[in-house]
Amino acid sequence: xxxxxxxLETDLNTLATVSGGTAxxxxxxxxAQAILALLVTATGSPIGPAVAGFYSAIATALNDxxxxxxAISQKLSSLTADxxxxxxxxxxxxxxxxxxxxxxxxxxxxxxxxxxxxxxxxTTQFTTLFTNLLTTAGGDLTQAATxxxxxxxxxxxxxxxxxxxxxxxx
Numbered sequence: 001x002x003x004x005x006x007x008l009e010t011d012l013n014t015l016a017t018v019s020g021g022t023a024x025x026x027x028x029x030x031x032a033q034a035i036l037a038l039l040v041t042a043t044g045s046p047i048g049p050a051v052a053g054f055y056s057a058i059a060t061a062l063n064d065x066x067x068x069x070x071a072i073s074q075k076l077s078s079l080t081a082d083x084x085x086x087x088x089x090x091x092x093x094x095x096x097x098x099x100x101x102x103x104x105x106x107x108x109x110x111x112x113x114x115x116x117x118x119x120x121x122x123t124t125q126f127t128t129l130f131t132n133l134l135t136t137a138g139g140d141l142t143q144a145a146t147x148x149x150x151x152x153x154x155x156x157x158x159x160x161x162x163x164x165x166x167x168x169x170x
Contacts, residue, residue, distance in 0.1 A: 005133055006136070008129075009147075012151060013154075014028050016029055017154075018153050021153070023153035023156060025157050033165050033170065036161070036165035040052045040167075058162045059160070059162035059163040059166065062162065065155055066152045066155050069148055069155070070149060072148060077141050077144075077145040087141070088134050088139030092134040099124055099131065102124040103124055106121055133147060133148060
C-alpha cells in the first residue's frame with residue numbers, strides 16, 4: 001500500500017513544481033484554475049458570487065495550512081527536547097509510540113462521531129503523515145523540513161489558483 005505522503009507528493013507535483021524556493025503552477029493547475037473561474041464568470045448572480053466566496057474560503061484555509069507547515073518546517077531541522085537535539089529516528093520512534101497510544105485511546109472513546117474521537121483521529125492521521133515524512137527522509141530532519149516546506153509552497157500555489165479563480169481570472 002502506498003503511503004499517504006507519497007500520494008500527496010505525486011498529486012502536488014502534478015499541480016505545482018518547486019524550484020529555487022518558489023512553486024510554479026503546472027499546466028494542469030492552470031487548466032483547473034481556468035475551469036474553476038468559469039463557474040464564477042459564466043454562471044452570473046447569485047451563483048457566481050457564491051462560488052467566488054467558496055473559492056476564497058478554500059484559498060484562506062490553504063494559506064493557513066501553508067503558514068502552519070512552514071512554521072513546523074522552520075523548527076523541524078533544529079528540534080530539541082530538554083535542550084538536547086532530537087534525531088530523526090528518535091522523533092519517528094516517539095511518533096510511532098504516540099500513534100499507537102492515540103489509536104488505543106480512540107478505540108475506547110464512545111461515539112465515533114464525537115469531538116474527542118474526531119480529534120484523536122485527526123491527530124493519529126497527522127502523526128502517521130509525519131512518521132511517513134521522517135521515514136521518506138531517511139530520518140534526516142533537515143531533509144524532512146525541506147520536503148515539508150516544498151509541500152507548503154505547492155499548497156500555496158494551489159491557494160493562489162483558487163484566489164485567481166475567485167476573481168474570475170483564467
